[in-house]
Amino acid sequence: MAQPTESQAETYDRLVPMLTAAHREMSELSKKKQDGIVSPLKIRNINRLLDELFEVLGDDPSRGFIEKLDEETLPQNSDVVLLLSQWQAALVQFKALHYGRDSRSRELRWFTMEDPRPKP
Structure with missing residues (x-):
């Protein structure tokens, strides 16, 4: 799985x-x-938020388990809560994979394509 770009990390944080x-x-x-x-x-x-967040997830396997809200059938409140909970879980997992303490600077940060995790 590829690391996110700086742009993806910024979009996530926003x-x-x-x-x-x-x-x-x-x-x-x-x-x-x-x-x-x-x-x-x-x-x-x-759905505007979800469209951009879908792109942030890149090739993350969780993309297969999340979806946008159906604008034609107009879901119920409880359905939307369920779908957004799945999105939140996928995004928490994504951040756990690509964000952490840098072993050199000791700072918390995103590990991106432009600034990857330091090799031990």
């Missing part, structure tokens, strides 16, 4: 907080009305 906020919002809505239908505007906004 968009994951937005995905976390969307997940939190949808979780709150789901608690109030689990079977409520999600509006097309919310679906479009969430």
